[in-house]
Amino acid sequence: MTTALITGSTAGIGAAFARRLARDGHDVVLVARDAERLSDQAAELHDRHGVEAATxxxxxxxxxxxxxxxxxLRDADRPVDVLVNNAGFGNKGRYLEVPVSDELTMLKVHCEAVLRLTSAAAETMRxxxxxxxxxxxxxxAFVPRGTYGASKAWVVQFTQGAAKDLAASGVRLMALCPGFVRTEFHRRAGMDTGNIPGWMWLDADKLVDSALRDLERGKSLCIPDARYKALLGASRLLPRGVLARASSTTGRRYGPR
Known part of the structure; x- marks a missing residue:
């Protein structure tokens, strides 16, 4: 039996990964801050799919x-075969409207934690x-978007670089780059999403299906929807100043969860 560890597992994309991986027969290790929600999630996945669900x-x-x-992740007696670094959050407000302490917390979650957990997992996997x-x-990650976009750009660059370095090791690494996903993320951050067209919203379960297909194909980057692939392709033809103005008026965040 293989084991998957998912951070930020109790909602949104993390919960979708947990459901899909448990359905596929993986035991799961569910990581989040809320003990009660973790316990409920573990019980549901165990009862529905018959897998071991640790919290x-x-x-x-x-x-x-x-x-x-x-x-x-370093426990050799209980190896983790799949790591999903999903935990993350957004800050409401533009640069200098958000306290530097909150920006540093974002970098710790989006960059330091991703680096350290990826390294711990990849070392044992190798x-x-x-x-x-x-x-x-x-x-x-592909548009001017303040600290959030910068931190997510780092995730892409780090992951693709590490994937190249580990290409011959049997360890696969992939950066997943969704757009707007119907989760509780934006509500938690107090972000107004009323101006986002309905066609831009993605379903978390379908997104995960696409991500796992691309992972199986050995891709190091997944943009899991044709609409966003087209948008990002078009964005390469626009000046960065135009992109900056557009991104600042379309919600306060492109992103998952």
Whole structure:
């Protein structure tokens, strides 16, 4: 039996990954901050799919939380075969409207935690000659979007670089770059999404299906919808100043969860 560890597992894209991986027969390790929601999720996945569902309460904005997940990923007696780095959040407001402390917290979750957890998982996976890591980024990585977009651009560059370095090791790494997804993410961040056209919204379960297909094909980058692929293709033809103005008026965030 293989095991998948998913951070930010209790909602949105993380929950969709947990459902799909459990349905495919993977035991799961569910990581989030809310112990009660984790317990409920674990019970549901166990009862529905007959897999072992463990929980790990961890806040990836804090050192103890990152260290606890690192320790689990390095446990050779309980190897993790699939890591999904999904935990993340958005700040409401433009640059200098958001406290620097909040920006640094975002970098800790989106960059430091992703680096450390990917490294912990990939090291043990390389020793076994197999394993997969999905790092959830965003289409915001490709447009001027402040600290959020910058952190997600780092996820893409880091993941693709690591994938190249580990190409012959049996370890696959992929950056997943969704657009707007119908989850509780924007509500939690207090973001107004009323001006986002309906056609731009993606379904989390379909998104995960697409992501896992691309992972199986060995891709290091997944943009899981033809509409967003077309948008990003067109964006390469526009001056960055135009992109900056457009992104600042279309919600406060392109991104997952």
């Amino acid at each position: 790990l309460v961890a806040d990836l904005a804090e050192e103890p939380g990152i260290a606890a997940v690192e320790e689990r 020793g076994r000659g197999r394993g997969s890591v999905v790092n959830v980024s965003s289409v915001a």
